[in-house]
Amino acid sequence: MQYLPIFAALTGQPCLVVGGGSVAERKVAQLLAAGARVTVNAPGLSPGLAADAAAGRLAVALRPFDPALLPLQLLVIAATSDRAVNHAVAAAARSALCLCNVVDDPEVSTFISPSIVDRSPLLVAVSSGGQAPVLARLVRQQLETWLPTGLGALAAWAGSWRDRVKAKLPDVTARRRLWEQVLQGALEARPGLAQDVIGGRLAAADATLAAALEKESLGGSRATGPGEAWLVGAGPGAPELLTLRGLYLLQHADVVLYDRLVAPALLAYARRDAELINVGKTGGGPSTSQAAINALLIEKVQAGQRVCRLKGGDPYVFGRGSEEALALADAGLPFQVVPGITAASGCGAYAGIPLTHRDAAHAVTFVSAHLGADQEPDWQRLAALGQTLVVYMAGRRVAEVCAALLQHGRPLATPAAVVMAGTTDQQVCVAGTLDDLAGKLSALGLVSPAILYVGDVVELRARLHWFSPTAPGAAYNAERQGAPP
Numbered sequence: 007m008q009y010l011p012i013f014a015a016l017t018g019q020p021c022l023v024v025g026g027g028s029v030a031e032r033k034v035a036q037l038l039a040a041g042a043r044v045t046v047n048a049p050g051l052s053p054g055l056a057a058d059a060a061a062g063r064l065a066v067a068l069r070p071f072d073p074a075l076l077p078l079q080l081l082v083i084a085a086t087s088d089r090a091v092n093h094a095v096a097a098a099a100r101s102a103l104c105l106c107n108v109v110d111d112p113e114v115s116t117f118i119s120p121s122i123v124d125r126s127p128l129l130v131a132v133s134s135g136g137q138a139p140v141l142a143r144l145v146r147q148q149l150e151t152w153l154p155t156g157l158g159a160l161a162a163w164a165g166s167w168r169d170r171v172k173a174k175l176p177d178v179t180a181r182r183r184l185w186e187q188v189l190q191g192a193l194e195a196r197p198g199l200a201q202d203v204i205g206g207r208l209a210a211a212d213a214t215l216a217a218a219l220e221k222e223s224l225g226g227s228r229a230t231g232p233g234e235a236w237l238v239g240a241g242p243g244a245p246e247l248l249t250l251r252g253l254y255l256l257q258h259a260d261v262v263l264y265d266r267l268v269a270p271a272l273l274a275y276a277r278r279d280a281e282l283i284n285v286g287k288t289g290g291g292p293s294t295s296q297a298a299i300n301a302l303l304i305e306k307v308q309a310g311q312r313v314c315r316l317k318g319g320d321p322y323v324f325g326r327g328s329e330e331a332l333a334l335a336d337a338g339l340p341f342q343v344v345p346g347i348t349a350a351s352g353c354g355a356y357a358g359i360p361l362t363h364r365d366a367a368h369a370v371t372f373v374s375a376h377l378g379a380d381q382e383p384d385w386q387r388l389a390a391l392g393q394t395l396v397v398y399m400a401g402r403r404v405a406e407v408c409a410a411l412l413q414h415g416r417p418l419a420t421p422a423a424v425v426m427a428g429t430t431d432q433q434v435c436v437a438g439t440l441d442d443l444a445g446k447l448s449a450l451g452l453v454s455p456a457i458l459y460v461g462d463v464v465e466l467r468a469r470l471h472w473f474s475p476t477a478p479g480a481a482y483n484a485e486r487q488g489a490p491p
């Protein structure tokens with residue numbers, strides 16, 4: 007081991023940064039975040055450093071490197087762009103016996119800064135000893151996705167209980183056993199205390215720990231009990247539009263139930279031994295009934311499994327996610343819901359159609375073109391001006407919807423657009439007016455999944471479209487619909 011990793015308590019400690027540019031500014035920011043008393047030594051300061059100095063956040067020695075400043079410092083960072091000056095700082099620090107880091111020069115440094123994953127109070131530091139900083143950064147990025155953001159809250163919560171647990175359980179082995187029981191669920195996403203804290207259910211977590219302390223053990227009740235269901239929004243199509251929370255849960259699931267609209271690439275993130283079940287519904291094709299999906303969810307969770315129910319877009323927007331959650335709630339089973347980017351906002355962003363805009367729309371309505379049997383949306387109300395209308399499941403009904411809106415008074419020239427396979431490399435956007443959109447679409451012969459935008463915001467697309475799909479159109483439909491390309 008070439009370096010001893012340590013976490014330095016710098017609150018109130020004198021630290022010197024030599025250099026006044028942007029690199030120095032970054033280092034100063036880190037030192038200030040750690041509570042250090044910082045002096046900057048440089049002949050000139052960047053605007054950011056000057057502002058910090060003016061606000062009294064740091065002391066300044068406005069002159070070339072001054073070795074006389076050194077004996078009073080705990081740490082020194084040399085961050086000038088002049089190698090000779092940096093080396094002079096390192097030499098002076100060595101004689102003054104204070105630790106010195108020369109930015110990007112580990113050879114002359116007596117300490118180096120790691121890449122960090124900050125889940126304060128939990129900190130993970132990664133270093134390649136200066137040999138391969140890019141590798142250290144990549145490892146850090148992996149850890150970022152692997153460690154849930156709520157881990158900091160968990161560490162802080164555990165800290166808040168530390169003294170009480172110690173008083174109640176004087177025996178160190180018993181204490182360790184309890185903490186292991188409590189915390190092990192955090193990294194494995196096992197239902198239980200740790201997940202309660204990460205999920206913000208602090209009152210439940212406090213109550214469980216208090217009861218466990220009385221019994222001096224968690225008793226393993228949750229470990230042998232039911233699993234948990236996670237209703238996770240997978241986003242509109244592009245795999246990278248999944249949230250970090252969704253990815254984390256997907257990576258830990260024992261079972262993944264997924265829909266037709268979920269990006270196939272996402273399934274690669276599931277554990278290799280996870281059971282992957284396609285419960286997709288294709289327009290008119292074979293599908294698993296909603297009742298069967300609910301029953302499957304309940305069966306798997308009751309069997310103690312962690313089930314990731316991966317749903318296209320957001321689970322609570324036209325996805326029947328609420329029905330699945332109600333089925334779980336009625337069965338008394340634990341579940342969590344992770345929102346996703348819904349098709350309206352995802353496809354709008356990728357097609358250059360904002361949902362609202364100060365001059366074009368002050369409200370937005372999401373509506374499904376398919377209600378229950380024989381029901382029609384209230385087109386009269388939906389034809390109101392000054393708002394954006396987003397019609398889900400529009401595929402085969404674009405002509406009917408446009409006609410209904412025209413019939414209820416929207417002008418022929420009202421801008422309208424359909425986005426198909428939005429956010430994927432096969433996205434197609436067809437824009438026109440309520441009058442001509444259906445004709446343009448039928449000429450192309452594309453169907454699903456399709457979402458319809460109506461309103462003045464559609465016009466902004468001419469200036470706001472930025473996304474160039476690599477393979478727009480046919481293949482997507484061929485694959486998902488069984489339609490000829």
Ligand code: SAH
Nearest residue numbers: 243319320323325348349398399427428456
């Ligand atoms: N829960 C989903 C919606 C499910 S309903 C969400 O929040 O997005 C399915 C409808 O969503 C489709 O018929 C279509 O109207 C729309 N949709 C979903 N993904 C889409 C995509 N990538 N491109 C266009 N429309 C999409």
